[in-house]
Amino acid sequence: MSIRNEIIMDFSSNSENESLARTVISAFVARLDPTLEELADIKTAVSEAVTNAIIHGYEKQPGMVRMKAVIQENVLSIEISDQGAGIENLKRAMEPMYTSKPELDRSGMGFAFMEAFMDELEVESEVGKGTVIRMKKRIYSAIHIS
Numbered sequence: 001m002s003i004r005n006e007i008i009m010d011f012s013s014n015s016e017n018e019s020l021a022r023t024v025i026s027a028f029v030a031r032l033d034p035t036l037e038e039l040a041d042i043k044t045a046v047s048e049a050v051t052n053a054i055i056h057g058y059e060k061q062p063g064m065v066r067m068k069a070v071i072q073e074n075v076l077s078i079e080i081s082d083q084g085a086g087i088e089n090l091k092r093a094m095e096p097m098y099t100s101k102p103e104l105d106r107s108g109m110g111f112a113f114m115e116a117f118m119d120e121l122e123v124e125s126e127v128g129k130g131t132v133i134r135m136k137k138r139i140y141s142a143i144h145i146s
Contacts, residue, residue: 005071013054013063021050021067032139041117048113049080049133057084074139081132087125
């Protein structure tokens with residue numbers, strides 16, 4: 001029987017909380033002893049998801065972002081959600097280099113980075129109701145941890 005571990009953290013949509021989310025996910029996944037590359041991938045994906053919630057979801061308005069993470073065996077599942085503006089055209093938003101905020105010098109690579117750095121990416125969004133980003137990453141170095 002494998003041990004399941006789970007955290008849920010709600011935080012304000014302040015840009016400084018992006019680093020908090022990165023730190024918390026790093027500490028949470030540490031028990032799996034990820035490689036530096038695996039850890040960097042996870043931190044980058046979380047950073048992009050949280051930044052999207054803050055910048056695009058709430059558009060500098062107050063709101064709450066939720067980060068839920070689950071470890072089951074050697075798989076880390078992360079869910080970042082907001083109750084912000086939602087994404088009008090999800091297919092277009094997921095295209096590399098597309099940004100709805102070019103005036104903010106956004107690269108439009110957030111979803112592309114999440115997809116590249118994680119094993120699975122799923123995005124659900126409804127205009128006016130918010131967005132949920134679900135990601136999974138297998139930590140291969142954890143296979144030998146008992």
